[in-house]
Amino acid sequence: MRAITITADHRLEPAGIPEPVAAPGEVLVDVVAAGVNRADLAQAAGKYPPPPGASELPGLEVCGHRRDTGEPVVALLAGGGYAEVVAVAEEQLLPVPHGLDLVDAAGVIEVCATVVSNLVMEGGLGEGQTVLIHGGTGGIGTTAIQLARELGARVLTSVGSEEGVAQVRELGADLAWNRRTVELREAVLEAGGADLILDIVGGSMLADNVAMLRQHGRLVIIGTLGGADGELPVGMLMGKRARVIGTTLRSRPTAEKAEILERTRELVWPLLTSGSLHIPVHARLPLERAAEAHAILREGGHLGKVVLEVTATGGG
DSSP: OOOEETTTTSEEEEEEEEOOOOOTEEEEEEEEEEEEOOHHHHOOOTTSSOOOOSSSSOSSEEEEEETTTTOOOEESSSSOSSSSSEEEEEEEEEEETTOOOOHTTTTHHHHHHHIIIIIITTTTTOOOOOEEEESSBBHHHHHHHHHHHHTTOOEEEEEHHHHHHHHHHHHHHHEEETTTTTTTTHHHTTTEEEEEEOOOOOOOOGHHHHEEEEEEEEEEEEOOOSSOOOOOOHHHHHHHHHHHEEEOOOTTHHHHHHHHHHHHHTTHHHHHHSSOOOOOOOEEEEEGGGHHHHHHHOOOOOEEEEEEEEEEESSS
C-alpha cells in the first residue's frame, strides 16, 4: 500500500509498505482521507513517539470505509493514518456524520474528541461559565469555540492576527484578541477572567494562565507549543483554589477512548449533522504532499484543518 514514512533525518517520504494485519478486536479501514494534526509534526521531529504497539507511521485520524461492511466511518488512531489502509480497534470507530463530505470528515474525530474530553469531561464547562481558548483559528480552537457556544458558555479566545480575530468572532467567540498586539493577561482580566482555560501553549503561558483564572478555575493543558517547562505560581493557584490539569488523548487505553467517543457522538454528531457546528478545512492535499501539509501547520495562520486525500471518494 501507499504510505508516508518518517526518515531517520525527520523527513516525510512516500513509500510502498505491506498492509497492516488486523489483530483480534480490530477492523481494517480503507482510507479515503487523513487528518493532519500538530502531534504529527512533533512525531516527525522525533519529539512525540507513538505509544508502544502503535504504528510508526504518522496520522491520528482518518475517514474511510470498513473493509468488512463497507460502512463509511471515521477512526481515532494512535498512529498509522498516512496510509491507504489502517487497522483500528472497533471501539475507536464512529459513523461519518450524515451529510458530511468524506474528505472533510477526515478532520473531524481527533479535534472533536479532544475538545469534548477536555472542555466537558475534564474541564466541566457549563452554561454561563467563561472559557478562554488559546489558538482559536486552529482545528481544536475552531471546534472548541463552537462547542462552547452551543453549551451556553461565554467564549474568549486568542489568535495570531487581526484576520483571525474576525474569523473567530464569526465562529461565535464573544471576545477575541490578537496576542501579537495585545497584552493578553491584562485584556482577559479586564474581561473578568476565565472559569476554564484550554491551553495549547504550555510552559511559557503557565503563570499568565493561572493569573487569568477565576476562583475555582480550571486550566487544562493539551499542548506545549510554548515549551514543556514553566513556572507555576503555587500561592496564587492555592489562593484561587484552582486546578491545573494535563491530558493527552493518543496514549489513552481503548476503553477510555471509547468512552470519550461515545460522549463525542452524543454531543457533537447532531451539531455536525445539522450544520450548527462546522469544522473549516483550510487545505486538501494529496497524500504525497504530506510535507507541504506539515509546513502549513508549522507556519500557522490557517483556519481549521488540513487533510490529506488518499483515495478517490466517488462523492460525499
